[in-house]
Amino acid sequence: LKKGDILYQSEFISVDPYMRIYTKDMTPPYKMIGQQVAKVVESKDPDFPVGTRILAHVGWAEKGIINDKKKARVQKAPTDLGGMSPSHLLGACGMPGNTAYFGLLDICSAKKGEVVLVNGAAGAVGSIVGQIAKIKGCKVIGYAGTEDKVKWLKEELKFDYVFNYKTTKIEDTLDEAAPGGVDCFFDNVGGHDANVVISRMKHRGRIAICGAISSYNVKDLVWSAPALQPLLLGKELRIEGFIVSRFQDRWMEGINQLVEWVKEGKLVIRDTVVDGFEKVPEAFMSLLQGGNTGKMVVKV
Amino acid sequence: LKKGDILYQSEFISVDPYMRIYTKDMTPPYKMIGQQVAKVVESKDPDFPVGTRILAHVGWAEKGIINDKKKARVQKAPTDLGGMSPSHLLGACGMPGNTAYFGLLDICSAKKGEVVLVNGAAGAVGSIVGQIAKIKGCKVIGYAGTEDKVKWLKEELKFDYVFNYKTTKIEDTLDEAAPGGVDCFFDNVGGHDANVVISRMKHRGRIAICGAISSYNVKDLVWSAPALQPLLLGKELRIEGFIVSRFQDRWMEGINQLVEWVKEGKLVIRDTVVDGFEKVPEAFMSLLQGGNTGKMVVKV
Numbered sequence: 001l002k003k004g005d006i007l008y009q010s011e012f013i014s015v016d017p018y019m020r021i022y023t024k025d026m027t028p029p030y031k032m033i034g035q036q037v038a039k040v041v042e043s044k045d046p047d048f049p050v051g052t053r054i055l056a057h058v059g060w061a062e063k064g065i066i067n068d069k070k071k072a073r074v075q076k077a078p079t080d081l082g083g084m085s086p087s088h089l090l091g092a093c094g095m096p097g098n099t100a101y102f103g104l105l106d107i108c109s110a111k112k113g114e115v116v117l118v119n120g121a122a123g124a125v126g127s128i129v130g131q132i133a134k135i136k137g138c139k140v141i142g143y144a145g146t147e148d149k150v151k152w153l154k155e156e157l158k159f160d161y162v163f164n165y166k167t168t169k170i171e172d173t174l175d176e177a178a179p180g181g182v183d184c185f186f187d188n189v190g191g192h193d194a195n196v197v198i199s200r201m202k203h204r205g206r207i208a209i210c211g212a213i214s215s216y217n218v219k220d221l222v223w224s225a226p227a228l229q230p231l232l233l234g235k236e237l238r239i240e241g242f243i244v245s246r247f248q249d250r251w252m253e254g255i256n257q258l259v260e261w262v263k264e265g266k267l268v269i270r271d272t273v274v275d276g277f278e279k280v281p282e283a284f285m286s287l288l289q290g291g292n293t294g295k296m297v298v299k300v
Numbered sequence: 301l302k303k304g305d306i307l308y309q310s311e312f313i314s315v316d317p318y319m320r321i322y323t324k325d326m327t328p329p330y331k332m333i334g335q336q337v338a339k340v341v342e343s344k345d346p347d348f349p350v351g352t353r354i355l356a357h358v359g360w361a362e363k364g365i366i367n368d369k370k371k372a373r374v375q376k377a378p379t380d381l382g383g384m385s386p387s388h389l390l391g392a393c394g395m396p397g398n399t400a401y402f403g404l405l406d407i408c409s410a411k412k413g414e415v416v417l418v419n420g421a422a423g424a425v426g427s428i429v430g431q432i433a434k435i436k437g438c439k440v441i442g443y444a445g446t447e448d449k450v451k452w453l454k455e456e457l458k459f460d461y462v463f464n465y466k467t468t469k470i471e472d473t474l475d476e477a478a479p480g481g482v483d484c485f486f487d488n489v490g491g492h493d494a495n496v497v498i499s500r501m502k503h504r505g506r507i508a509i510c511g512a513i514s515s516y517n518v519k520d521l522v523w524s525a526p527a528l529q530p531l532l533l534g535k536e537l538r539i540e541g542f543i544v545s546r547f548q549d550r551w552m553e554g555i556n557q558l559v560e561w562v563k564e565g566k567l568v569i570r571d572t573v574v575d576g577f578e579k580v581p582e583a584f585m586s587l588l589q590g591g592n593t594g595k596m597v598v599k600v
Binding site: 212 | 321494509510512533534535540543
């Protein structure tokens with residue numbers, strides 16, 4: 001180590017759907033991107049003594065030396081987690097949590113009494129979206145891909161309606177759960193079903209495009225759909241794509257609120273922890289197939 | 301006439317593309333909707349003496365009795381038009397003008413130095429959109445369907461780039477006029493070319509869906525296009541459909557500003573006046589084929 005260096009050892013490595021977008025057109029070999037929770041195990045930087053827990057963006061790596069802390073976006077992790085696993089700093093109380101928080105409250109402007117629909121509802125973002133919507137007094141409709149997830153969302157997260165999108169027809173579920181239409185659609189998935197939801201929005205409904213996971217593994221995507229423009233016009237709908245980094249200036253507002261809700265027991269958090277650094281690729285592939293409930297992380 | 305009634309005689313009747321949407325699925329015979337400038341020719345309402353010029357929404361009618369002024373949305377026309385034809389109260393200084401004003405400044409949030417693209421650029425709304433964008437210091441790209449319109453937009457309205465969409469390829473025009481992308485797209489037309497523009501937006505670009513005239517005469521529209529969602533996500537774009545009536549509370553802010561700009565010579569206004577009440581249907585059909593430059597009205 002040179003002066004100012006730290007040697008980190010990863011504790012939890014994050015795998016996230018967005019990684020697929022960034023790496024889709026890259027030719028291997030390349031180093032995978034991403035965030036981790038890590039501990040400083042050797043240090044030549046007095047501000048980061050051995051034992052300091054950090055958050056960093058150095059990709060899929062078990063350990064390594066960081067010299068440029070700005071480039072690696074190194075932050076000290078909060079020391080008082082009140083018993084919460086530090087893995088949640090990558091999930092409900094980290095980037096996915098903030099994505100849910102700002103996406104629902106700012107991009108969708110969800111308000112008390114409104115109908116909020118979220119797909120990928122058992123995922124790291126979706127499971128928080130639905131719960132924040134409940135905290136705010138909305139009616140929540142969720143979609144997930146296994147019966148276990150559906151059960152979890154209904155019974156533990158108290159969503160009002162939950163459907164298994166693999167065994168139901170989207171039109172039927174909307175007839176049942178949202179006969180009057182949808183105010184806010186938090187779209188993590190895209191594809192056919194998403195377009196049907198857009199056709200069932202209420203006047204001046206808001207649609208946040210947070211992800212389009214149904215398209216990430218499609219090569220040369222030409223995913224044809226009835227054009228949305230006439231529909232947007234008549235109902236004065238607003239659709240907005242967003243990436244949570246635009247809320248960087250308000251980052252801690254989101255995190256602090258999420259942590260507060262966890263402490264108050266208003267937010268149920270859960271992650272799917274895969275054990276062993278060598279399992280990172282497997283975990284990532286599983287994530288894209290819906291193998292997770294809540295945030296998926298790899299314990300190193 | 302009963303107490304409170306007025307008998308109006310229309311001076312100018314408005315024909316607008318939106319009428320096609322509302323009447324598309326109606327079975328004749330029905331009375332066409334719309335606004336006119338009219339004069340009170342007989343009156344049993346002391347607030348509206350004979351000779352009063354009014355704006356009303358009583359559809360395609362030469363003359364008639366109004367009893368419910370609220371239902372007919374009757375307003376007194378401004379008395380000092382400074383030499384401007386009252387027909388412009390249906391155009392640049394009326395609903396289409398406000399559509400341009402609020403659509404560009406509120407829905408698109410156009411800012412100085414940005415690239416603004418408008419189609420249907422020689423129409424009642426488009427011709428004002430481009431000029432307000434110039435007033436605000438934007439670079440303006442317009443599309444119209446005849447050489448005369450292109451010339452007018454370039455030479456008199458001072459648009460930076462104008463293309464005849466019938467004789468050019470949208471991709472080529474964008475390569476030339478907006479190689480770095482488009483910040484604000486004011487879409488009056490929809491269809492294939494609009495989707496290409498959306499694929500050429502800058503990061504966090506804004507798209508106002510004001511009209512979709514290319515679709516109004518298509519029956520059972522299934523206008524298929526590559527799905528927009530993945531594109532919206534990556535560039536964090538915002539698309540919003542809007543109808544100008546949502547700005548009702550700020551209506552006079554728009555009108556007063558438009559009138560001010562006309563007086564200052566900053567806004568060139570023009571309408572296409574068709575003569576004779578019996579020509580209203582013909583004028584309307586011509587409008588949908590691009591037969592107008594600026595607002596189309598019928599002089600009764």
